[in-house]
Structure formats: C-alpha cells, structure tokens
Amino acid sequence: MSIHHLLLDIEGTTCPASYVSETLFPYAMKHLPSFVAENIQNNDIQNIIKAAQHEWTNDNSEASIKLKEIHPSTEGNSFEGVIQYLQHLIRTDQKSTSLKDLQGKIWLEGYQRGDLKAEIFPETAECFRRWAQDNIFISSYSSGSIQAQKLLYKHTDCGDLCSLIHQWFDTHTGSKKRAQSYSTISQHLKASPRNILFVSDSSEECDAASETGMLTLFSLRNSNPDQNSNGHGVIQSLHEISNYLEQY
Numbered sequence: 703m704s705i706h707h708l709l710l711d712i713e714g715t716t717c718p719a720s721y722v723s724e725t726l727f728p729y730a731m732k733h734l735p736s737f738v739a740e741n742i743q744n745n746d747i748q749n750i751i752k753a754a755q756h757e758w759t760n761d762n763s764e765a766s767i768k769l770k771e772i773h774p775s776t777e778g779n780s781f782e783g784v785i786q787y788l789q790h791l792i793r794t795d796q797k798s799t800s801l802k803d804l805q806g807k808i809w810l811e812g813y814q815r816g817d818l819k820a821e822i823f824p825e826t827a828e829c830f831r832r833w834a835q836d837n838i839f840i841s842s843y844s845s846g847s848i849q850a851q852k853l854l855y856k857h858t859d860c861g862d863l864c865s866l867i868h869q870w871f872d873t874h875t876g877s878k879k880r881a882q883s884y885s886t887i888s889q890h891l892k893a894s895p896r897n898i899l900f901v902s903d904s905s906e907e908c909d910a911a912s913e914t915g916m917l918t919l920f921s922l923r924n925s926n927p928d929q930n931s932n933g934h935g936v937i938q939s940l941h942e943i944s945n946y947l948e949q950y
C-alpha cells in the first residue's frame with residue numbers, strides 16, 4: 703500500500719454542506735449582536751471589532767458604502783453599524799479575517815452551551831477510527847479556520863474525533879483551488895504527493911491537488927452543489943475510500 707496519508711475536505715466530504723450553510727452561519731448571524739454586546743469589555747473582542755471596522759472602512763463595495771451612509775460614525779459605543787457590516791459579510795459568504803475570528807468565538811460558546819452539535823455523515827467517525835487503526839494519517843484541509851475545524855470535530859454526535867487527526871490546514875496554507883497549496887501541504891506532511899489521497903466535493907480542488915501528483919477522489923452526495931466529478935474517481939460514501947487504499 704503506497705497511500706499513507708488521507709487529506710480530507712470537510713464540507714460536503716465528511717459533513718453535510720447544509721450543516722455549515724443552514725446551521726453554523728445562521729447561528730453566527732443571529733448571535734453576533736448579543737455576543738458583541740456581552741463581551742465588548744473583553745480586549746480580544748475589542749481588537750476584533752477594531753479590525754472589522756478597519757475592513758469596513760477599506761471596503762468600497764456598493765453594499766459597504768450604503769451601510770456607511772446609514773451608520774456614518776464607526777466611533778463611540780454603537781456597534782450596530784459594524785455588526786450589520788459583519789452580518790452582510792456572512793450573508794454574501796465573503797472572506798474576512800475578523801469575521802472568521804468572531805464566528806469561531808460565537809460557535810465555541812454555542813458548542814459549550816450545547817446549542818450546537820456538529821452533524822457529520824453517518825459513517826465518518828467509524829471510518830476515521832478504522833483508518834487510524836490501519837496507520838493511515840488523516841489530515842484536514844478546509845476553508846473554515848483551523849479553530850472552527852477543531853470545534854466541529856470535537857463536538858460531533860459520535861464524540862470527539864480530534865485525536866484521530868494528524869494535521870490541520872486552512873487557507874493560511876493557501877487557496878484550496880491552487881496547486882501550490884497542495885505542494886506546501888505535502889512538504890508539511892513530509893510525504894510525496896504520490897502517497898497522499900485527497901478527497902473533496904469540489905472538482906476544482908481535486909484538479910489543483912492532482913496537478914501536484916496527489917491521488918484524488920470526488921465526494922458525490924445528492925446534497926452537494928458540485929455534481930460533476932470532472933474525471934476524478936467518485937465516491938458516494940467514505941467507506942469506499944478503503945477500497946482505494948487497498949488498491950494503491
């Protein structure tokens with residue numbers, strides 16, 4: 703067997719895409735105002751809000767300018783404007799470092815309170831445990847922050863899976879659609895791309911990984927937005943990965 707490493711996307715691969723779009727994002731959206739109000743004395747939160755205000759100031763998109771007209775002053779004790787700006791970023795699925803930081807803290811509180819429970823595919827935990835037993839290194843690569851990835855795997859309905867994961871990667875390593883990111887990951891894993899199997903529900907991500915020589919599998923589920931494997935091997939359940947592991 704030449705595959706020693708599995709590199710797994712999360713959304714659409716190990717957990718339903720709907721958990722992120724229909725549970726996590728709406729949860730952050732709803733709790734943003736109360737979370738900021740309750741924690742604004744905290745230095746960390748103040749710094750994140752300052753960073754968000756800075757991002758808003760430099761954002762010259764139409765929606766941002768409109769919000770600036772409604773909330774002309776970003777100073778003082780009113781955080782309504784910046785909160786609305788952050789909610790706008792969630793709604794339009796935009797990348798923002800301060801939003802990611804804040805969402806991570808809101809989700810942490812949600813998981814700790816028991817409001818949130820991560821939904822993973824029914825076979826995910828069983829497969830993780832079996833691969834770990836078979837000495838396969840499982841690493842995670844998601845556009846969600848490493849903090850958010852760890853929270854998700856810590857709070858699944860099948861228990862805490864974090865200890866089964868060897869290394870974590872997010873977009874600090876680079877875009878998931880760029881081959882360079884996968885070269886960087888293989889260096890971090892100290893493994894040749896030929897010994898790494900990457901699984902994702904995005905054919906563009908599979909393309910980028912396969913450019914570096916990684917083996918790829920496309921995760922096809924009815925609920926996934928991308929239904930075209932673009933020539934990559936297709937799996938409909940994580941169980942099928944084991945067949946490929948034996949084959950290579």
Ligand SMILES: [Mg+2]
Nearest residue numbers: 711713714903
């Ligand atoms: Mg995905």
